[in-house]
Amino acid sequence: MKSLRGLAVLTALSALAALTVVTTAAPALAGPAQAVSGAAATICNRYCDGRDPALSPSDRQPVSSTLYGRRFTVHVNDTDSMAWATVDGGTATDEVWLDRSFDGGRTWVDSRLGATTIPAGASGTRTAMFNVDDWANQGVGALRACGKAGNRPEITCTAWARSTWNAADRRTAAATALMMRYDRANGLFDGNGWWTGANALTALIENIQRSGMGSYRYAIANTYDKNLNAYQGQFRNEYLDDTGWWGLAWVAAYDVTGDRRYLNTARADADFMYAYWDNRCGGGVWWKTDRAQKNAIENSLYIQLNAELSQRIPGDTLYRGRAQAAWNWFQSTGMLNGSNLVNDGINLNTCRNNGDTTWTYNQGVLINALVELNRLTGDANALATARRIGDALTTSTYLSPNGILREPNESNTCSGDGASFKGAAIRGLGALNTVTGGAYNTYLRRNADTAYAGNRDSLDSYGSHWAGPFVPTNHSCQHSALDLLNAAP
Numbered sequence: 501m502k503s504l505r506g507l508a509v510l511t512a513l514s515a516l517a518a519l520t521v522v523t524t525a526a527p528a529l530a531g532p533a534q535a536v537s538g539a540a541a542t543i544c545n546r547y548c549d550g551r552d553p554a555l556s557p558s559d560r561q562p563v564s565s566t567l568y569g570r571r572f573t574v575h576v577n578d579t580d581s582m583a584w585a586t587v588d589g590g591t592a593t594d595e596v597w598l599d600r601s602f603d604g605g606r607t608w609v610d611s612r613l614g615a616t617t618i619p620a621g622a623s624g625t626r627t628a629m630f631n632v633d634d635w636a637n638q639g640v641g642a643l644r645a646c647g648k649a650g651n652r653p654e655i656t657c658t659a660w661a662r663s664t665w666n667a668a669d670r671r672t673a674a675a676t677a678l679m680m681r682y683d684r685a686n687g688l689f690d691g692n693g694w695w696t697g698a699n700a701l702t703a704l705i706e707n708i709q710r711s712g713m714g715s716y717r718y719a720i721a722n723t724y725d726k727n728l729n730a731y732q733g734q735f736r737n738e739y740l741d742d743t744g745w746w747g748l749a750w751v752a753a754y755d756v757t758g759d760r761r762y763l764n765t766a767r768a769d770a771d772f773m774y775a776y777w778d779n780r781c782g783g784g785v786w787w788k789t790d791r792a793q794k795n796a797i798e799n800s801l802y803i804q805l806n807a808e809l810s811q812r813i814p815g816d817t818l819y820r821g822r823a824q825a826a827w828n829w830f831q832s833t834g835m836l837n838g839s840n841l842v843n844d845g846i847n848l849n850t851c852r853n854n855g856d857t858t859w860t861y862n863q864g865v866l867i868n869a870l871v872e873l874n875r876l877t878g879d880a881n882a883l884a885t886a887r888r889i890g891d892a893l894t895t896s897t898y899l900s901p902n903g904i905l906r907e908p909n910e911s912n913t914c915s916g917d918g919a920s921f922k923g924a925a926i927r928g929l930g931a932l933n934t935v936t937g938g939a940y941n942t943y944l945r946r947n948a949d950t951a952y953a954g955n956r957d958s959l960d961s962y963g964s965h966w967a968g969p970f971v972p973t974n975h976s977c978q979h980s981a982l983d984l985l986n987a988a989p
Contacts, residue, residue: 540600540610543631546580549613551629553577553584563958565645567656570594572647574661581632581663585614585645588624593617593650598630602639604680604959605660613643617650632663638718640666640679642959659958666715670952673960674982675707679716680959681975687719687726689975696920697723698735698745700979703923705752706986720753724762734768738789740776743769744801751808763812770805773798774822781851783829795845796835796862802826804869807876823873827882830866836885840892841899842866857908861921863893864928871931883935890932893925894943903946904967914964914977922966923980930987941989948988951981 542549556577564573570590576583587596595617600610614627633641646657667673678700681689688697701723708714731737735746747769754762776786780794785802787793806823810816830836833846834853842863844856870886873879894900898908907921926947933940947966954968962981963971 540613543634543636545631545633545635547582547629547631549628549630551580551582553626553629556580556582556584556629562661563644563658565656565658567647567654568649568652570647570649572596572645572656572658574598574643574645574658575626576632576661576663577629578664580629581665582629583632583643583661583663584627584629585643585647586624586626587618587647590618590623591650592620592622594625594647595650596625596627596645596647598627598643599646599657600630600632601642601644601660602634602680604677604961605642605644612646633665638684640676640682642680661958666713667960669711670948670960671707671711671982671985672713674962674978674985675704675711675713675716677960677962678704678975678978678982679719680961681978682716682719684722685726687723689979693975694737695739695742695745696917696976696979698742698749699920699923699983700975702745702749702752703927703979703982703986705749705756706927707982708756710986717756720757720762724750724753724765728765732772734765734772736769736772739798740773740785740787740789741795741798741801743772744798744805747773747805748801748808751805751812754812763809766805767809767813770802770809770819770822773802773805777802777822777826781846781848782832783825784833784846785826787845793845794848796830796842797844797865799826799830800842800862800865800869803830804865804872807869807872810876811872820876823869823876827869827873836866836889839896840888841896842889858899859918859921860893860899860905860907860925861923863889863899864925866928867893868928868931871928871935875935886932887936887939890929890940893929894940900943902967903943904950905947906965906967910964912964912971914972914974919964919974919976920980923976923983926980926987927983930983933987933989938989944984944988948984951984955981 557579558577560576561573571588573586574583585596585598587594597615598613599608601608613630616625616627618625642660642662644658644660648655667676683691689700736743747766750762750766773785784794785798787795787798803823803826806819810819836842841858843853845854847854867886867889870882874883905922907918929940951966955962955966955970961973963973964977
């Protein structure tokens with residue numbers, strides 16, 4: 501397993517002073533969501549902020565909260581992607597307003613939107629309507645209703661909610677929740693996710709291919725332009741598996757855009773990995789440029805990346821030969837064990853399987869590599885081996901207890917490298933499912949249905965446990981769930 505390089509901890513911004521908050525719904529995301537000072541700018545999409553709710557052609561009420569007998573509710577106008585808040589069961593001077601966030605509720609600049617009080621003689625009131633998203637600035641938004649009794653200091657807020665624009669079904673809703681975590685300023689997710697960001701971008705691209713929703717295509721070019729010169733350039737760094745993840749992301753980007761700069765970068769990534777192939781233990785790519793470990797993950801990625809490149813380069817023999825050589829070497833190591841599961845790497849003293857953990861992603865990435873190798877060469881043994889691994893993965897009581905994929909030592913928090921593993925695993929199984937005519941439909945559908953029912957919040961964010969319960973999320977857990985929904989029939 502790769503070392504837990506982890507993601508930078510998101511630091512909280514300054515909270516509103518002297519504010520006591522009581523919530524009746526769990527917050528959407530981990531950590532203390534904080535208000536950020538600053539005046540809210542008026543947003544205009546189809547209509548501008550401040551529109552009368554009486555003009556709304558629809559009224560969906562996804563979340564509400566109660567405090568001292570008052571009920572605070574978010575009303576969503578899905579037709580126009582706007583929302584308003586109401587308070588009912590109150591008395592004069594009770595307050596209600598909306599908060600608006602563009603990072604999934606971790607922070608919000610737009611606070612107390614439409615703040616209003618119940619007038620004398622009434623028991624309720626409502627705010628004006630406000631836009632959920634900021635289309636001009638590619639802001640993927642969410643709103644919540646907040647309020648208080650006029651004679652008490654406590655405040656209640658609902659869970660965050662949004663419209664069904666770009667979220668009409670569970671696949672696109674999960675993609676939209678992932679994009680709430682996308683930092684347009686640096687082109688990464690959650691501020692600095694690197695190899696996990698490559699997986700998130702890949703999941704997003706596959707969602708574009710599967711759903712046909714191109715609303716977030718801008719993330720492809722933005723990620724590329726903002727990070728092309730990072731580390732060693734062309735998405736290369738000292739970790740060869742990181743380079744492989746990015747190379748595959750750029751092949752996927754090439755497929756949906758036709759832009760050859762992405763394919764050229766994928767070739768540069770594959771060539772960089774090849775520079776760290778040597779004859780120690782008969783072959784194989786090193787995990788890191790310090791040449792201290794040879795593991796399954798970077799070599800499976802290497803097979804897949806070379807096989808995919810060869811299919812997109814007319815007349816190629818170079819990448820085809822590298823893919824075949826890597827698979828021949830992989831088989832010789834015994835990393836694919838007698839139970840048809842892939843262990844983590846090799847012992848450099850014996851040059852054989854080190855017997856370490858069978859992480860989920862080692863199964864799925866090799867499956868994906870073998871599917872691509874079969875597509876390239878027609879090697880029936882490669883596809884048959886992929887089937888054996890797929891069968892072992894889906895029937896293992898260790899990796900799929902009760903038929904639901906679970907990472908060994910699965911954490912209750914979405915942090916570290918392991919949160920991305922199941923996404924890569926299920927992506928590979930989905931590729932195998934496609935070429936086998938739906939052999940794993942039942943397994944994929946069961947996992948998707950179970951996660952949707954018990955591992956999801958009001959913004960369609962998913963935690964680490966596909967069997968439930970929901971735990972706070974990050975982009976790694978979210979892209980893994982999106983990979984699952986992309987793969988499920």
